Amino acid sequence: MSATLPAVEVHASPEVRPGAVLAVVSSAAFLASLDLFIVNVAFEHLGRSFQGVSLADLSWVLNGYAITYAALLIPLGRLADRFGRKAGFLLGLGLFTAASAACAASTGLWSLVLSRIAQAAGAALLTPTSLGLLLNATPPEGRTRAVRIWAAVGSLAAAAGPVAGGLLVELSWQWVFLVNLPVGIVALIAAARIIPDSREAVHGPLPDLLGAGLLGIAVGALSLALDKAQEWGWSDGRTGVSLLVSIVAGGLFWWRSSGHPAPVIEPALLRVRTFAWANLGVFLFSVAFAASLLTGILWMQQVWHYAGLRTGLAVSPGPLMVPVFATVAQRLSRRVGAGWLAAAGCVFCAAGALHSMMRVGAEPDYLTGMLPGWLLTGIGVGLAIPTLLASATVDLPPARSATGSAIINMSRQVGMALGVSLLVALVGGSVGGALRAAFGHVWMAAAVVALCAAPLCLGLNTSRIRTPSSA
Incomplete structure (x- = not known):
């Protein structure tokens, strides 16, 4: 990831501590990365907890998170660049932490899936803002090193995820999500006190949120068709409709991207x-x-x-x-x-x-x-x-x-x-x-x-x- 810092308006005290900022934003990024891996090990335990749930339905605990994260990562990052990265980071981290508590409190599969979607929205907001805040708080000569540490934390989360998930799920699957709460709360308090704000000096057009929604629908409908193909049958009308929705939504997404001033993906x-x-x-x-x-x-x-x-x-x-x-x-x-x-x-x-x-x-x-x-x-x-x-x-x-x-x-x-x-x-x-x-x-x-x-x-x-x- 580039360490180039765009023009920003800085709202910070003169005594910014880059090391403390790095620790806070990295801890939040660690949570977001950890959640991509930790749930895989808990997958079987979730299936046993929700009786009568098919593998196709259970897969949305993973896919709901991944699709939402993918669709919202760019537009939410651009919104935070425009209106304030610190506010975006605090909102994203707060949403992620609260949604983790909602995941642990879920009594049914679909309430868990909805909570996972909220988790993903929080992660999609805190991930890009954490990097932007880190670059703004770090002197130019230290930015490359800071970005490498920030990126290495994600690798550490990938390595720790399976073991942490296995250990926590032995207690109960709820602990897979409850573990996020203390880290999230501490990071929220620390971020509010020590991280300086930044935002783009020149405001561009608002990002294409409708395009992000179309992208999510396109990928979600394709996933639904694949998930339900054996249950419904490849020749079943529901499978065909899901595939058609995916194609139409994907086409509309590309059409919007070709003409929107701030698309999710710039065709150029x-x-x-x-x-x-x-x-x-x-x-x-x-x-x-x-x-x-x-x-x-x-x-x-x-x-x-x-x-x-x-x-x-x-x-x-x-x-x-x-x-x-x-x-x-x-x-x-x-x-x-x-x-x-x-x-x-x-x-x-x-x-x-x-x-x-x-x-x-x-x-x-x-x-x-x-x-x-x-x-x-x-x-x-x-x-x-x-x-x-x-x-x-x-x-x-x-x-x-x-x-x-x-x-x-x-x-x-x-x-x-x-x-x-x-x-x-x-x-x-x-x-x-x-x-x-x-x-x-x-x-x-x-x-x-x-x-x-x-x-x-x-x-x-x-x-x-x-x-x-x-x-």
């Missing part, structure tokens, strides 16, 4: 070849990763009958590989093209899914069955995701770098949502031997999608870039 940015290829690559990679990750967790819990804590510990070696190989990728980037590194990450992810498909059996065999798949996938994530995220904006004009970073993170979240839906479409209500076979089909599909992403990543090696006309 997609003429920058590295940016376009990076978004396609990260989208497909995220589909494969999300499907493979949840399949492994559900296999250990539903086939091997692992408890939550044991599942979290079993998953953790994969995320621990991410920062290690992200560092490897950074060092290799001086000699190897970014496209080759990202493509290698896709191949490793595919290899992890294929190994799990071929070697994981009905009888527990973690060391030779499941562990190698987690390690290969973690290596793939470490090579691919940081490379794709960093390369996406390298050829964008400085004024578009923050928007570009938000768009590629949006592509990542949409891919994660559709990856979960891919799993649901292939597994459905399968049980016993059919369930194990269906999980194998998901791993195979994840491997194919990851391999399809590999050649797209090679587009990052191009040197002939068309910059947006609006730059």
Whole structure:
């Protein structure tokens, strides 16, 4: 993510403490990132708590969050830039914390899904504002280091999420959400006292909130069609209507983006070849990763009958590989093209899914069955995701770098949502031997999608870039 700071109006005392600001905004960003991973381990426990709930319906605990986060990330960030980043950060963090309490208090699946949607809206507001506030409070010479620490906190959340989720779910699934409350409240109090405000010095047009809604409808309707395909049937009218709604909403979203002065996605940015290829690559990679990750967790819990804590510990070696190989990728980037590194990450992810498909059996065999798949996938994530995220904006004009970073993170979240839906479409209500076979089909599909992403990543090696006309 670019460390370039736009023109701002600063409302701060002369005694700004950059280290304290970094600690506060990073803790809030940690919560938002943690919630993307911690719920995966609690997924099976949620299913047992809400009797009679299908996998398709339960998937909306994950997808409702991911889709909302993706759709609102850019417009809410732009609103905060216009009206005040500190107010936006406090509102986002407050909403996220309150929604976490509502999640824990939920007595039914759909009240939980609605609370998760509110959580995602809070996360979509606090994430971009936390970076903007950090850049404003940090002297120019320290911004690169501060941004790296802020980004590293997200990686730490990914590594801690499975273990924390496994530990907390042993108490009850409600603790997966209650853990956010003390951190959120402390961060709110600290942010109100020590973080200086900032906003854009020149007000642009209001962001396209209707376009964001259309994007959410398009992705949500496609997810619904995939989730319900086995229950309804592919030829059922409801499946067809869901697909039609997705296509129409997607078309209207693109039409709005082409004519709106502040669209969710600026079409001109997609003429920058590295940016376009990076978004396609990260989208497909995220589909494969999300499907493979949840399949492994559900296999250990539903086939091997692992408890939550044991599942979290079993998953953790994969995320621990991410920062290690992200560092490897950074060092290799001086000699190897970014496209080759990202493509290698896709191949490793595919290899992890294929190994799990071929070697994981009905009888527990973690060391030779499941562990190698987690390690290969973690290596793939470490090579691919940081490379794709960093390369996406390298050829964008400085004024578009923050928007570009938000768009590629949006592509990542949409891919994660559709990856979960891919799993649901292939597994459905399968049980016993059919369930194990269906999980194998998901791993195979994840491997194919990851391999399809590999050649797209090679587009990052191009040197002939068309910059947006609006730059």
